[in-house]
Amino acid sequence: MSRKLFTFNGGVHPDGHKAVSNATPIRAMSLLPHYVVPMRQHIGAPARPMVSIGDQVLRGQMIGAAEGYVSTAVHAPTSGRVVAIDARAVPHPSGLFDLAVVIEADGEDQALEFQPLDWRNLDPSALRNRIRDMGLAGLGGAVFPSFIKLNPGAQKIHTLILNGAECEPWITCDDRLMRERAAEIVRGIEVMRHALGCRTTLIGIEDNKPEALAAMRAAVPADMEVVSVPTLYPGGGGKQLTYTLTGVETPTGGRSTDVGIQVFNMGTAYSLYRSVELGEPLISRVVTVTGHVAQAGNFDVRIGTPLKDLLAAAGGALPGASGEIVGGPMMGFDLMDSAAPVTKAVNCLIVKNPKLFPTKPIELSCIRCGECARACPADLQPFEMYWYSRAKDFGRAQSYNLFDCIECGCCSFVCPSHIPLVDYFRFAKAEIWEREREKYSADQARIRHEFKTFRLEREKQEKADKFAKAAEKSREAAASGADVVADPDAEKKKAILQAALERAKKAKEAVTPKNTDNLPPMVQKEIDEIEARRSKVEGNTESQARHE
């Protein structure tokens, strides 16, 4: 089309390997005996479990509630019984376990009654609450709770960008989704537009996906624009796609909303459609299984599906496999435990073999050739950051704008000395965060200590004053002989003090919410009934008392 595109600096052209998995339609998976649903599936606080062991749940039933603002709900992927709530393997680079609800399927796959939402006539704020309870989070990888992103707040959002770039090699889940479910995606985008109140809608898709481009172009209304963007990793990074489409740079340390632009992943739009128009919470997503597997392709996977079962659905790994990657090869991580389940963040599972993923040659010294700087889409000088990160001079590393690094991996990819630059940057960032946490807690401890010293000092002083006063008083009393009680001034002061205390108490009662406030109507009704009964009984006893 005629839209002027902007080219960000840097980027790399790794082999796409998209054809391995994008030729076949999205497949469904048969029902499994067990699902492991982690409570932490998004950025922010993990959800709070709402079920207990032994509880029966239905498909789509909320089993974890959003806790705090940056959080979202988690739902049961099928009907069955809760058999465990404990720490389980989760897809995380650390390999650590995390709290999960394990559901034993009853085979009925019985769903809650889903209630479609008349979103066009709904206040955006009510819509957002509903979206939070539906468990919507960004499916592109960052899994940021969607209801927050749909809240423009004080900022005016003029442009909505749909990210269908899918720039990581191997991954094709958004590609297939766009080819097969373009109409549904568009309906999800309509909901986003409504919530954000934006005028322009741009759908960016890399030009290595002509079928998806065609499908989306056929599905969009006239006021949405599907734009073909050049295939260049990391062109699907939020900041990069925003720049490519609009020429606007997301300010450092900020979000694209600071410049009036909001970016959503294609899969999120599709799930939004399902949760709003069909009323079905986010309990499944499309996941690519590719690499050294028997039948590579895309699957509609329930959240909580163990990755080993997903792999089995794709025919299993072929002989000679050498491990799995969760996510893409540029930014993904090694799967430590194949019992770990699919979460909202998991978009791809790649089975490695030594030919597709050879071991990296040994790390040599940096020759400052600057390839990394030329490949960096953030215009950083990675070799300088590397130098200082390696020397653990984190202050200097930070002065080279370490925190503008998006960890896309382009620098590591091009480095002729095969230095794992991104690893150094992740390490440096983690160290800096850790130090800041330590500094914060040290500061807190110091403040506590200072206050304690101050308090002890004050108490000592007060005691001393009190003693001194008492001593004086007794001396005065001894001097005047009598007339201790009749001190009209003291009496008056006491009365004033008493009155002030009463007022303060009343004010406090008025301000502090009681646990009987803000109750759901059911509970309120129950309380009202109890109150009525009690007053009746009290009335009876009173009348009885009068009779006697």
Added chain:
Amino acid sequence: MIGSPYIFGRNSTSLVMLKVMLALIPGIAAHAWFFGPGIWVSLLLCSAFALGFETLILLLRGLPLKPFLSDNSALLTAWLLALSLPTLAPWWLYAVGMLFAIVVAKQLYGGIGQNLFNPAMVGYAALIVSFPVYMTQWPAPIALADHALTIVDAFDVVFAGQGAISPDAYTSATVLDTWKTQVRLGTPVETILAQPMFGWAGGLAGRLGGQEIVALMYFVGGLALLSIRLITWHIPLAFLIGVAATAGVLHLIDPTQHASPLLHLLSGGVMLGAFFIATDPVSAASTPRGKLIYAVMAGFLVAIIRAFGSYPDGVAFAVLLMNMCVPFIDHFTQPRVFGHTRTAAKDAK
């Protein structure tokens, strides 16, 4: 630690060095064609000494030999030094040069990637300061020499000394040397330039001198490096502009003392320096603006040293002087980072 990215490009340090060496081949071939086979002997000797010294230090440092010897960096340094030195010098001259280049300038600073100064230029500077006489005896162009040496003669001269054949028969001063001494003697410019060695830049239209063709071949090799994006345009262009502009101004002021910019560009180490030496990434400035400042200043210094210094050529000293300034230049020329405003970047400084 996360292992990603799990894929990587096909680039490697040894490939980078190898490509630079390949780009030197047109220049080397021209050198052999016009100045005799001595260049093969010096290349061979420098390469052998470089690998020898590198191996020795790696053993002393307890480092693995294979990955470091196969990175080709010592070989590239050897070639660059060999191409900067007169061929047919005694063998120990090359040994001393490589000792300073590989052991002192490179390994004592921590090995590949750690050196502040361009190793080949350190080797060159050490030699020209210590053995100035040997450094001025360049092989005469074959067409102008009384006696053309065969490759066997060349080995003989390098290892056994000059023997029966008088050095005057096959050596001569360089263009820059001749210019410098004769201008000081008061020889008219026309007379100097009329000597056949000055070739095209001297005014012999239609007849390129040997050194001019060698320079042009380095230029061609440099363009190849640019086209495969192994180097960026900043340093070569700024370096050549620095030389030409400074030489041009001096030439305009006093053409009887200062040669034309064209003569400067096509003689001595300017072309080799612009594309192969000043661009050494380890010791050069790294930011785009920094590269421009670094190379323009280096070019300026080349012309100034040639005009007013006591050595005929100034590439080595110019590059070494600018190497010193690199940390400073880089610090003050950091590019704007994506998402940072121009003014904020300025404020940060």
